[in-house]
Amino acid sequence: MESLRKQLHETQGALDEKASVLRKLKADQTEAQTKWQSERQCYETKVRRLEEEANRLRRLKAVPSPDGRRNSIPMTLLGGFGNGGTGVGGGDSTTAALAKGDAETVVLTKAQTREAELKYQRVKDELAEKTKLCDDLQRQLHAQGSSPRGLPELTDDQVMAGWKKLRGQIRDLSAKKFSMPQRVSDTEEEGYCQISRNWRGYIFRGADTTAYFVQALVWRCLQTFLFEKYCRVWGREYGCAAQKLGGFFMGKVPDAQFQAWRVRTAALFDKACEYDPAALAEVEARTCGTLLQFATGNSAADTEAQKEAVRKALREIVDTAAELSAIFHYTQFVPLMTDKPRSSLTHGFPLQERTMEVRGRQQTINPNMVVDMIVSPCLLKKDVADFQMLVKAEVIC
Numbered sequence: 001m002e003s004l005r006k007q008l009h010e011t012q013g014a015l016d017e018k019a020s021v022l023r024k025l026k027a028d029q030t031e032a033q034t035k036w037q038s039e040r041q042c043y044e045t046k047v048r049r050l051e052e053e054a055n056r057l058r059r060l061k062a063v064p065s066p067d068g069r070r071n072s073i074p075m076t077l078l079g080g081f082g083n084g085g086t087g088v089g090g091g092d093s094t095t096a097a098l099a100k101g102d103a104e105t106v107v108l109t110k111a112q113t114r115e116a117e118l119k120y121q122r123v124k125d126e127l128a129e130k131t132k133l134c135d136d137l138q139r140q141l142h143a144q145g146s147s148p149r150g151l152p153e154l155t156d157d158q159v160m161a162g163w164k165k166l167r168g169q170i171r172d173l174s175a176k177k178f179s180m181p182q183r184v185s186d187t188e189e190e191g192y193c194q195i196s197r198n199w200r201g202y203i204f205r206g207a208d209t210t211a212y213f214v215q216a217l218v219w220r221c222l223q224t225f226l227f228e229k230y231c232r233v234w235g236r237e238y239g240c241a242a243q244k245l246g247g248f249f250m251g252k253v254p255d256a257q258f259q260a261w262r263v264r265t266a267a268l269f270d271k272a273c274e275y276d277p278a279a280l281a282e283v284e285a286r287t288c289g290t291l292l293q294f295a296t297g298n299s300a301a302d303t304e305a306q307k308e309a310v311r312k313a314l315r316e317i318v319d320t321a322a323e324l325s326a327i328f329h330y331t332q333f334v335p336l337m338t339d340k341p342r343s344s345l346t347h348g349f350p351l352q353e354r355t356m357e358v359r360g361r362q363q364t365i366n367p368n369m370v371v372d373m374i375v376s377p378c379l380l381k382k383d384v385a386d387f388q389m390l391v392k393a394e395v396i397c
Contacts, residue, residue, distance in 0.1 A: 029130045036123040043116055156381065159324075159333050160390055163379050166320045170218050170376070173313040174211035177306060179203065181293040188290070195220055196347055196373035196396075198362070203294070212359065212396055214294065216375050218317065221287040223337050223377060226318075226325045230262070233325045234269045235276035242269070266329035275322050284311075284318045332382035333390075337374050341387060347371050355380075357392045371395045 180203045184192070192199040195216045202213035226232065230246065232239035242265055249258055288311055295310050297303035327333060334341070339349040351358065351369040355378045362372055378393035 025130055025133055029127065032123060032127045032130065036120070036127060039116075039123070040120065043120070154327060154331060154333075156390055159327060159331075160379065162320065162324050162327070163391055166317065166324060167376055169313065169317045169320060170215050171211075173218065173310065173317065174214040176309060176313075177296060178210050178214055178294040179296045184293075188293075191220075191290070192217075194346055198372060201362070202373070209360070210294075212373065212375050214291070215394075216373055217291060218287060218314075219337065219374075219376050221290060222283070222317075222321045223335065225283045225286050226321055227328055227335050231266055231269050231329060232279055233275050233322050233329075234273040235279055236282075238269060238273065238276075239279070242266075263330055263332075266326070270326050270330055275326070280318050280322055283321075284314055287314055287318070334380045334382060334387070335377045336380055336393070337377040339371070341380070347373055351395065351397055355389060355393055356395045358397055359394045360396045362396060369397050371397055 180200070195213070196202065199213060202209040229239055229243075231242040245265075246258075246262060249261060253261075291310060291314070292307050295303065295306045297306045324335075328335060336355070337346065339345045339352055340355075349371055351371055356371070356374075358369075359375055373396045375394040375396060378389065379391040380387040381390055382388075
């Protein structure tokens with residue numbers, strides 16, 4: 001544990017240093033942008049004033065005097081305006097003007113204009129460079145949060161392949177013979193009602209609907225005893241310690257930092273520890289204890305053979321689920337068996353077409369498209385501000 005704490009401290013220090021550099025660059029970017037906008041406004045104001053004064057002087061020169069002649073404006077007042085001068089008309093000087101209400105002449109030469117344009121371009125280029133650097137740092141920080149150092153980068157296809165393998169194993173298990181147990185305790189019935197209020201109907205209607213209920217039951221056990229138990233796959237002791245430490249941090253640090261801590265901590269566990277056989281045996285025992293009640297045969301020997309087949313299938317299922325559980329803890333992939341993230345609603349809500357596909361309909365139960373049972377969860381991937389859909393949930397309406 002001391003080694004893990006040291007590694008976590010080093011990783012946190014590196015991330016904090018990156019965040020500090022990012023904050024400084026953002027401050028420099030803001031300062032440069034403010035400076036650029038200020039100088040730009042200053043030059044634009046000067047140009048407008050000079051253009052207005054030039055137009056006013058042109059109008060004065062064009063107005064006839066009372067004796068029929070055009071007004072003559074002294075060259076000192078025009079600052080070089082005219083065909084023979086060095087002002088706007090002559091082309092050597094960019095602008096010359098009188099500030100309204102002032103006796104002072106403001107002259108801006110071509111050299112000064114070029115210098116202002118070059119300075120403006122330098123500030124603009126520097127701002128673009130720092131903006132690009134900030135964007136690169138933000139992408140690096142996000143990548144470090146989703147894929148910690150020392151772990152291979154997992155693609156969506158790789159995770160989806162493991163997910164579909166697990167779903168196939170659970171479907172194969174559900175094809176075995178199951179029927180209603182002779183006795184169901186109140187506690188067990190409460191758990192089954194979390195899957196569907198009409199769970200008995202799925203058992204009595206036939207093999208197809210029974211298979212759907214068995215799949216939902218296995219997925220619910222994996223979700224409850226493994227996927228939602230933070231770091232439990234590496235051992236009860238480690239999982240409880242990580243959960244307790246996470247409870248201490250929750251609400252005391254920003255959510256983004258808290259999630260990044262969870263990912264990095266799980267990554268360290270995955271690098272330093274093997275999957276705990278006792279933890280996986282506990283998940284298998286709990287799932288078996290629930291499912292074996294429904295396993296039946298034509299005789300006592302047949303029933304025992306059926307139960308042994310269920311146990312063997314569940315061992316393979318738990319092994320596959322353990323690998324996925326570890327991935328869920330140290331990446332941004334999320335299994336969801338409710339109507340939406342951070343919800344506890346498992347049935348009785350309108351169909352969510354974005355995240356769910358209908359496997360069957362119970363017309364006598366729900367004539368409308370209301371979810372009666374989630375057969376298998378959906379697989380999501382967290383983005384910066386939303387979730388990306390990878391595999392839809394299977395539901396019965």
